[in-house]
Amino acid sequence: MKQIALYGKGGxxxxxxxxxxxxxxxxxxxxVLQVGCDPKHDSxxxxxxxxxxxxxxxxxxxxxxxxxALEDVVRTGYAGVxxxxxxxxxxxxxxxxxxxxxxxQLLEERGALEADVIVYDxxxxxxxxxxxxxxxxxxxxxxxxxxxxxLMSLYAANNIAKAIARLAERPRCRCRLAxxxxxxxxxxxxxxxxxxxxxxxxxxxxxxxxxxRVVQLAELHRQTVIEYAPDSTQAGVYRQLADDLLRTTDxxxxxxxxxxALESLAFAHAPL
Amino acid sequence: MPSSPxxxxxxxxxxxxxxxxxxxxxxxxxxLTVVHGxxxxxxxxxxxxxxxxxxxxxxxxxxxxSDDLCEQEVIFGGEGTLARALDDAVSRSPGSxxxxxxxxxxxxxxxxxxxxxxxxxxxxxxxxxxGGFLGGGFLEGERTALQAYGRLxxxxxxxxxxxxxxxxxxxxxxxxFEADTHADELGRLLGLxxxxxxxxxxxxxxxxxxxxxxxxxxxxxREPALGPVADRLPVRPGTxxxxxxxxxxxxTIEFLRAVGAAMNLDADSACEIEIAHQETVLARxxxxxxxxxxxxxxxxxxxxxxxxxxLVPAPDGVPLPVPEPAPVGxxxxxxxxxxxxxxx
Numbered sequence: 001m002k003q004i005a006l007y008g009k010g011g012x013x014x015x016x017x018x019x020x021x022x023x024x025x026x027x028x029x030x031x032v033l034q035v036g037c038d039p040k041h042d043s044x045x046x047x048x049x050x051x052x053x054x055x056x057x058x059x060x061x062x063x064x065x066x067x068x069a070l071e072d073v074v075r076t077g078y079a080g081v082x083x084x085x086x087x088x089x090x091x092x093x094x095x096x097x098x099x100x101x102x103x104x105q106l107l108e109e110r111g112a113l114e115a116d117v118i119v120y121d122x123x124x125x126x127x128x129x130x131x132x133x134x135x136x137x138x139x140x141x142x143x144x145x146x147x148x149x150x151l152m153s154l155y156a157a158n159n160i161a162k163a164i165a166r167l168a169e170r171p172r173c174r175c176r177l178a179x180x181x182x183x184x185x186x187x188x189x190x191x192x193x194x195x196x197x198x199x200x201x202x203x204x205x206x207x208x209x210x211x212x213r214v215v216q217l218a219e220l221h222r223q224t225v226i227e228y229a230p231d232s233t234q235a236g237v238y239r240q241l242a243d244d245l246l247r248t249t250d251x252x253x254x255x256x257x258x259x260x261a262l263e264s265l266a267f268a269h270a271p272l
Numbered sequence: 273m274p275s276s277p278x279x280x281x282x283x284x285x286x287x288x289x290x291x292x293x294x295x296x297x298x299x300x301x302x303x304l305t306v307v308h309g310x311x312x313x314x315x316x317x318x319x320x321x322x323x324x325x326x327x328x329x330x331x332x333x334x335x336x337x338s339d340d341l342c343e344q345e346v347i348f349g350g351e352g353t354l355a356r357a358l359d360d361a362v363s364r365s366p367g368s369x370x371x372x373x374x375x376x377x378x379x380x381x382x383x384x385x386x387x388x389x390x391x392x393x394x395x396x397x398x399x400x401x402x403g404g405f406l407g408g409g410f411l412e413g414e415r416t417a418l419q420a421y422g423r424l425x426x427x428x429x430x431x432x433x434x435x436x437x438x439x440x441x442x443x444x445x446x447x448x449f450e451a452d453t454h455a456d457e458l459g460r461l462l463g464l465x466x467x468x469x470x471x472x473x474x475x476x477x478x479x480x481x482x483x484x485x486x487x488x489x490x491x492x493x494r495e496p497a498l499g500p501v502a503d504r505l506p507v508r509p510g511t512x513x514x515x516x517x518x519x520x521x522x523x524t525i526e527f528l529r530a531v532g533a534a535m536n537l538d539a540d541s542a543c544e545i546e547i548a549h550q551e552t553v554l555a556r557x558x559x560x561x562x563x564x565x566x567x568x569x570x571x572x573x574x575x576x577x578x579x580x581x582x583l584v585p586a587p588d589g590v591p592l593p594v595p596e597p598a599p600v601g602x603x604x605x606x607x608x609x610x611x612x613x614x615x616x
Contacts, residue, residue, distance in 0.1 A: 057347060089348045093381070094349035098346050
């Protein structure tokens with residue numbers, strides 16, 4: 001079983017990348033489980049053709065943990081991908097990080113975390129103990145940082161690298177950084193910058209996903225690109241990413257950058 | 273951001289802030305306290321109150337509710353649970369309600385102030401934020417609670433008061449075995465000046481009585497550590513303040529003079545009576561003279577007392593017990609000397 005986690009800044013395209021990755025893996029005949037770990041619970045929306053999933057925490061709130069069965073929260077979407085959404089509290093109240101912990105405990109107890117590949121889609125703006133839990137407790141063995149060439153996105157990716165480096169010091173922690181995925185915004189010299197960032201933190205760029213209108217069109221049709229435009233170049237990029245992720249054995253303890261070093265790197269690769 | 277860089281053993285006064293706040297809130301005789309946190313927080317402190325109050329004659333068990341925060345409340349927020357607990361509290365018709373937060377409630381950011389607005393305006397309610405992880409200990413909780421009740425006192429209707437001046441004792445140590453004994457001694461001393469304790473802020477005082485605070489004529493703090501509290505109490509500008517209960521022979525006389533000065537009274541006669549009383553007390557223990565004793569260093573009032581009794585301080589002397597907190601007034605000295613006599 002391969003357990004992959006995609007971390008990155010909110011809005012950077014983690015869910016789009018995760019869903020297309022899961023779809024590509026599902027198409028290849030593998031059993032896939034995608035777990036959305038973001039309170040806004042839209043990670044699996046494209047896989048489910050827009051059908052909103054009842055979130056684990058929503059049902060726990062209504063029925064209590066003992067009243068939640070696996071079939072209540074796990075639904076099968078495109079290409080047989082099983083989908084789960086953790087959910088979270090209303091904005092401005094409670095503790096979403098603790099919600100992630102409670103969700104994993106429930107899924108573990110129900111035996112849900114079984115598949116050839118499990119893809120965790122995790123919000124990376126906040127790397128508190130709760131959101132770091134998938135890494136800390138050994139669920140996410142391979143972490144991919146999803147980033148664009150924007151400084152704030154790189155800043156969030158670097159923060160997650162810090163968390164991985166810190167957690168890797170613990171004897172029982174198996175979590176490692178497997179690579180960096182560029183989800184391009186179309187900024188000049190973007191791939192060059194993100195490649196340099198990946199190298200600087202002791203990792204590598206595993207994929208550069210170009211900006212393509214087909215992604216927005218697929219979303220409007222409530223589908224992944226893999227399903228909406230299976231023959232498109234973009235679908236090919238996601239399939240290639242899925243193949244790479246299955247084959248890769250790269251797992252590193254990152255060396256996060258200081259704030260100054262990160263800013264210098266961004267400056268050095270700024271558009272000419 | 274408060275943090276604890278070491279694991280040094282902490283003195284008793286640095287225990288849980290919730291315990292300190294509860295020691296004040298639970299002493300409002302018609303009050304009801306809601307502990308907004310896991311049931312264990314309330315249970316632990318009820319146990320503490322029980323074991324302490326059992327030693328105090330005639331002690332009243334306070335009314336305490338826990339809203340029993342569990343994991344769901346931590347994830348989704350506990351404000352709804354607090355709201356339900358407040359509805360329960362209101363239905364019990366207390367004189368006032370105190371809401372004490374806990375570490376968990378503070379960590380998840382519940383807004384207790386917003387939730388208590390559901391309590392009818394006619395029922396006084398006070399929110400005391402006491403997340404222990406934010407720093408401080410028992411004393412900090414006590415201070416926070418006294419300040420919160422100070423703010424409440426300023427909102428209460430002005431209490432009916434007699435023509436007698438109001439002398440307020442502030443911050444009595446409610447978990448102290450001799451709390452009432454100390455207050456009685458202050459009452460006796462004030463009686464020498466034809467004064468009396470008008471308000472115990474807060475020990476077994478009903479909510480309505482707390483409204484006497486803003487009009488108090490003199491504040492007597494239990495100990496100097498409560499000075500920061502006194503600075504924030506809603507009293508008239510220039511209200512005189514004595515920063516601690518008197519400990520020691522001369523300090524007791526000085527207390528009478530300070531009260532006299534604060535209240536524009538001639539304290540000479542009261543001082544003479546008290547000095548004579550102290551001489552009588554000392555005479556009862558004259559047999560201790562010449563005893564070789566060992567006393568804690570640094571306490572001037574102990575050296576003064578040893579000198580008055582002709583005790584002989586010596587490194588190989590008999591170690592004498594000195595309670596903490598120190599005994600108050602001449603009555604406290606008398607009780608202390610009885611213990612010393614047994615030790616010698």
